[in-house]
Amino acid sequence: MRSALALLAAVACTGAPEKAEPPKESGADSSPVEEELAVLVSPAEAIDEDPAPGAFMLTLTAAPAEHVLPGGEIVAGYAYNGQTPGPTIRVSLGDTVTVTLVNQLDQPTTVHWHGLVLPWEADGATWMLGGVAPGASRTVTFRATKAGTFWYHPHMNTDRQVDAGLYGVLIVEDPAEPKVENERVIVLDDWILPQPENGALDSSAPDSASPAPPHAGDGGHGESGEEGLWLVNGRVAPTVEMLSGESLRARIVNVSNRGYVLLGGALGAQIASDQGLLDTPLAPETLLLAPGDRAELLWAMGADGLTVWDLPYSHAGGASVGDEAALFSVAPEGDAAAPEPPAFVHPGGAVSADPGFTALYYTFAGDDGAWFINGEQYPEVTVGQVSAGQAVVIEARNLSAVEHPLHLHGLAFEVLSVNGVAPAARAVEDTLNLRARDRARLLLTPTEPGFWMVHCHILEHEEGGMMTVLEVVEAP
Amino acid sequence: MMGEMTRRLPLLLTLALGCAPKEAPDSSAAQETAETSPPLGETAPTTAPTYIVRVTLDGEPAAGAKLSQGGHAARWLTDAAGLAQITPSLDVEGEQVLMASHPEARIGGIYLPDPGDTAPEELLIELSRFLTRDNIEYAFQDPGEPTRNDNTSQCAHCHITLNNAWFESAHRSAAKNPTVLDVYAGLASARADEAACAEAGGEWRAARTPGGEGLSAETCHLGAGVLPDLNPECKDDGLCDPTQTGLCADCHAPGINGRLGGRDLLDATGYAYDFGVHCDVCHKVESVDLSNPNPGVAGALKLLRPAEPLDGPSGPWLPLTFGPYDDVLNPRMGSVARDLFHDGSLCAGCHELRQEVLVPGESVDLSRWPEGRLPIHTTYSEWAASPFAPEVSCGACHMPALGDVGNSADLVNLVDIQPGIAGGWVRPPGSVRDHAWVGPRQPESGMLQLAASLSVVSANSAEGLDVAVTVTNSGPAHALPTGEPMRAVILRVEALCDGAALPAIGGDVVPEWGGAVALRRAGEDWTRFPEAKVGDVLRVVSRTGAFVDYAGWGPFGDGSFDATQKGILEERLVGEAVVLAVTADGLLTLDVPLPEGDAVALIRPSDPDQHALAPGWAFARVLIDKESTPFAPHHAAIDVQSDNRLLPGASATTTHRFAGGCDAPVVRAWLIHRPFPYTLTAERGWASGDQTMTETWR
Structure with a gap:
């Protein structure tokens, strides 16, 4: 297809x-x-x-x-x-x-x-x-x-x-930050293309009055086994046109409802993730973007082009059905050699020490359209509470068989560890994918009082109840 | 070429189909697929044809039959006339097959016509009812093993990944688990010679050998057991033929051929012994009767072993297999779809047990248990009452998705097999679930680490360091702990200044059954402990005589029982002392005078499993025997003394006090999952099964 x-x-x-x-x-x-x-x-x-x-x-x-x-x-x-x-x-x-x-x-x-x-x-x-x-x-x-x-x-x-x-x-x-000659904003979304009417007697209609384009909603990427068609800014496998001898900064955002995209190919340098520049740039062979995730990649392009691939991936625990496919390409014009990449100044901070205590636990669980955090379904939830200005540790756990991108509104967090293993480099995020059985410990210091949503960014899971509220109160 | 696919296969009579391993792609179905599939790139019709399909059941219209196209998610239901209009997808890989599923018949099917051919007037799928008589002559099939799967008669031949997982599971070893057999036969098999047995107080004499078809060997008889306790004639004769078996084998060895249920666990031999709860047992479960309080194959589980004779390579009986899917057409399986594989009710068949008092001469206290049965295992009903039910069933947590396999028959791992009748269809990712049933027995699964959460609040006061610890069942959809009531979850709390432990001077404690070298009550001699060693710790608690009014399971939390009936005495730590010297006759010299109290425990710090009367708490369903001994094996239970297990989402807060020591003390709290009580583990010589679930400090 x-x-x-x-x-x-x-x-x-x-x-x-x-x-x-x-x-x-x-x-x-x-x-x-x-x-x-x-x-x-x-x-x-x-x-x-x-x-x-x-x-x-x-x-x-x-x-x-x-x-x-x-x-x-x-x-x-x-x-x-x-x-x-x-x-x-x-x-x-x-x-x-x-x-x-x-x-x-x-x-x-x-x-x-x-x-x-x-x-x-x-x-x-x-x-x-x-x-x-x-x-x-x-x-x-x-x-x-x-x-x-x-x-x-x-x-x-x-x-x-x-x-x-x-x-x-x-x-x-x-x-x-240094200026980069070429920049592209790359918005990834997967679309389930129309299927012939099959006349199934037990097929279900969308339960909302909203328009329901075949857009990764019902039977989207991964969970149903169907690979949606990944579009880049609305296009199929487009190509970046630029001059050789220049650099390219790609600001990539996965806006899919529940489509995970596993980037592969010549990914260059990853210079930023959810919360801006990384403390240490990375050179990933693959890069998983869960729904809501962002990453910034940087290439210093010579004359040779490159292709970034969408590799099969499923958040439901197995290799996705489907083949790898070109997501986008870069085609430099001219024969100029690759330049020195722009010199971004990365903070170079180390992964913080785990203070050991845990202020809040968020346990993700569910199946079949019923999704829970801490055994509760939004909006019938217990509102957690932390104080502005005080460092807290949240431990997020995933008991379910499928993956969940945890997203915190209005709060950026440092990943201290996942399953007891600290990340190779300090990572500050607002969206973190929890694989099945993951235990992620997150360090954050809230700054803005208010009621902040905490939820899975697979939007069908969020609407299915996998959302709760964290109140940040003024410091005592 | 496609025209060849319009013929109907005599599917139910072609029983030699298996799935082919990499080395032997000899499946006739696979070969046929290769011959009949359209070549890639061939122009395909752009508009899917529509068909009228007629489904019959023993020649009559089959209303409500579910039609499916192999490899496609769509389903169609037949109407009262057995008719449905379908439009198959043109995008399905592999064999183009239409199937009909009906609860009273094996799944049947036909090849779909070539979309380019002239459509027939209607398609016909004929189903036949299977016999609903359980066949006592049926022999349960060999599940195979990871290293023994070269024969199509073995489930492992095709279901490699599932078999590998199951083989490492507790279900596979259910009938040969030494702890189960020890409690069943009243043995301490770990005490492997006469001297070790005698030292533990056991008796070394002959007993029937588990799995040994009547063979006997000398072994250590020690402690409670189903056979000696419920069959007086077995008390002194380990070779007896028991009349009371406690229904243990009905779940632990359900695959004993012949009569279902009520069998002696020691009668399990062959597959029934080696493989315990295995493929052909679970997938012979046709229904589950949740109203039956007895678990297992003579109780809630209704097995249906095939009764239609067959003279062919697939054995003497026409295959019949119950499973989760409505689109399995391989005649080697004889598949029938059942929801019980999705909704957790299959698990309820053994993980829900309400038992009469089995001890001769004893009876249940009907004022406490009006139904006349004690709640022993209530995992299923705990889940059913949780907010997770019914959508999030057992498998959502205990059967995580398996990657890398296209279906339960390892479709994508096998070369030369296309999706089709023999190898099945490629399932959506996440559909194929782990058959290891991950839980506490698989520490690598991380399940225990996901189950509970801890929070600590502490503050210095004039009296010392006051600590409150809240434990929350933050994960499971059942109580914590659940299952076998020998299990407990123990909370431990300590406070440190500059790495040195602060003396505990008050607060909640782990009960006496948390493990100790010795226990004494008020009125007994607390000055002499011949068992003591230098460095041991004595912990003293006081009791007011009042009971803790906690919110536990069932009547322990729904208002049925008052605090007294809930059975947990209030006890608070008074103080502790360290043994500095011990005389030959056990007179102790302590670092501080031992405070007065109502009970004292002698603890050996070098034994990490001794937690009695330590700052902490414990959560358990505590069964008692007729001597009121806590943690009685359930065959010996006459009552449930207490049940303060944490229900899903529930929390409990304990308080503790330590001697003040510094401005910035550190409090550490941790939870331990204990599978067997300390005394039983020590008696039988079992290895400790304690695992740390989670810990926190601040």
């Missing part, structure tokens, strides 16, 4: 919202896909509506849209500002970001800023805060306090709304 579609493209959106189309960068998405077949371009970037320095303002409109699938089929979905992925928000470290969400959907929605440490009222979760009603709007403001690659998506009816196409990338740039 995949090979037959490999040269076809892509997901585009039609049916833009009533507001004006956001401006696009050169070569941006949403144009007829045939014209830009297989060229990897970043999603169009948001234009700052506030000319003041140090401030960034954006109106973000969630509205119905139509997605053009590979092969030309049009399915109903949603989009931010008429594009999927939504507009990339690029700000500088320390900027004040103001975003007004306009809801033109037929159901409430929110925007969650995945990976950012920010006031909890701006986080987009609905614990003690409602969503934005259809036709309404809400403005949130926060400061960009950490450089890195983050993303945004709804946090209501999350599996359906994200599945329908509501997601985008937020980049916080550190002016102190």
Whole structure:
């Protein structure tokens, strides 16, 4: 199935919202896909509506849209500002970001800023805060306090709304970092392509009024055994066009509902993960991106091209059904030799010592659509509590047979160990994949008081109950 | 070529099909697949055809039959006329097969027509009811072993990975487990010679040899046992023919051929002894009667051994196998789908036991147990009452997914086999589950480390260092501990200053049964302990006479029992002292005067399993015998003295006090899983099975 579609493209959106189309960068998405077949371009970037320095303002409109699938089929979905992925928000470290969400959907929605440490009222979760009603709007403001690659998506009816196409990338740039000649924002999502109607008497229909494009929702990557078709910014196996003798920085985000992507091939140097630059850069042979995960790869390109592959992987405990497939390629033009890679300054911190005590335990368990943390299903949960400014250790455990990407809202954590083994290099994350039977010990120092969601980022699991709440109280 | 696939195979009469190992790809089905599959790249129809399918059961319309296409997730149900309209997928690899599953018949099927051919008017699948009479003449099949799987009569021939896992499991050794046999026959088999036996107080004489078909050998008779305790004639004759077997074999050796249930565990020989709970036993379970309080093959488990004669290479009986899938067509299996392999009820067949009092002359206290039975094993009902039921069944935790195999027959590990009737279909990742049933017996599984959590709060006060420890059952969907009531979970707490332990001066303690060199009560001589050695520790507790009002399992937590009936005496640590010297007649010199109290335990620190009266606590279901001895084997039990096990999600907090010593003391707390009580382990000479589950310090 995949090979037959490999040269076809892509997901585009039609049916833009009533507001004006956001401006696009050169070569941006949403144009007829045939014209830009297989060229990897970043999603169009948001234009700052506030000319003041140090401030960034954006109106973000969630509205119905139509997605053009590979092969030309049009399915109903949603989009931010008429594009999927939504507009990339690029700000500088320390900027004040103001975003007004306009809801033109037929159901409430929110925007969650995945990976950012920010006031909890701006986080987009609905614990003690409602969503934005259809036709309404809400403005949130926060400061960009950490450089890195983050993303945004709804946090209501999350599996359906994200599945329908509501997601985008937020980049916080550190002016102190070296400039790289080429940068691509790479948004990975897997799509289950339409199947012929089989007339099965016991087939089940989607249980939501949301549009249900065949977009890794029902029977998605891994758990059902079906490999979705991985699209890169809506394209099938696109190619980065650049000059040889230059470097390329790829900011990669996995926005799939539950699709894990195992990157293989010539991965270059991994310079960053969820929470910005790594303390020590890595040279991975493979790199697993669970739903919600991010990574940044850096290549110093000579004349030779390279391909990054999607290797078979299943979060359900076995090798996935399917073959490895090209995810994207880089094709330098010219004969220039590879340059010296840009000199990023990595902090070089060591893995922290485990203090031994444990403030909170999160045990993930479940099966067959019923998913639990600590034996509870959201929203009937026990709210854990920690104090701002005090270092705590959370031990996350996975008792279930499948993997779960643990995601903490508004909190970044250092991985102290997994199953008693400290990581090779210090890693600060906001999303960590828990394999079956994993025990991960996480060190964090909360800074923002509020009620923060803790959940599995397989969105069907989250909606199936695998979510709880952690309250950060003011320091005594 | 595809036209050849339209013929119907005489599937139920073609019984020589196995799956081929790498060395011998001789499956006729596999060869046929190779001949009939369309070549890759051949133009395929773009529109899937639609068919009307008729399913009959003994010639009559089969309503509610479930149709499936091999290798595809879709299912179709037949209507009252036995008809269904289907549209098979064109994307399925391997043989194109349509199957029908009905609860009263072996799965049947046909090859699908070539989509390019003219569609027949309708497709027909004929099913036949299997006989519902259990066949006492049936001999359970050889499961095979990892090193003995070269014959298609062995399950291990195809199910290599599952067999490997099962072979290392506790289920495989259920009938030959030395601890089970010791408690069954009243033996201490680890005391392997007459001198060792005599030193432990046992009697060295003949006994029937387990698995030995009536052979006998001298061994050490020591302690309680089903045979000597329930069969007085066996008390002095280890060779007797017992009349009371405690139903042990019904679960521990369910594969004894012939009459099901009520068998003597020592009658297990051959496969029944060597392989305990094995493939052909579990997969002969047709249903589970959860209303039957007795476990095993004569109780809750309803086995159906095939009764249709067959003159062929697959044995004297037409194969009949119950399993989780509705699309297994290999005639070597004779498969029938049953939900009991998914929903945990199969496990309930043995992991739920409510037992009458078996001790001659004793009876159950009906005021405590109105049903007339003692709760012995309640793992299934614990789960059923948990928030995890019914969706998250036993297998979700105890049968983790296996990687690297396409199906239970190791499809992707075998070369020259395409998905099809012989090798089965490629299952979605995560479908094939580990048959090792991971748990406490497999430390490498990490299950114990995932089961409980600990938190510690401490504060210095004028009286010393006050510590509160909360233990939470944060993982299992059943009580902690669960299963065999000999198990306990022990909490230990200590406080240190600069690495030196602070004296414990108050608080909750591990009960006396936590293990000690010696125990004394108030009124006995506490000055002389002939067993003592220098360095031993004496711990003293006081008792108010009141009972702890805890929230435990069943009547121990639902308000049925008051604190007294819950059976745990309040006791608090008073103090401890270290032995500095011991005279020949046991007079002790201590580092500090021994405080007054109601009980004292002599502890040898070099024995890591002695925890009696130490700062801590313990969680267990405690059975007592007619002498009120705690942790009686369940055949000897007359009551449940206490049951403070932690139910799913439940927590318990204990308090402790240590002598103050520094500004920044460190408190360490840890949990220990103990499979057998200390006294029984010591008596029988078993190796310690204690494992640390989790620990914390702050």
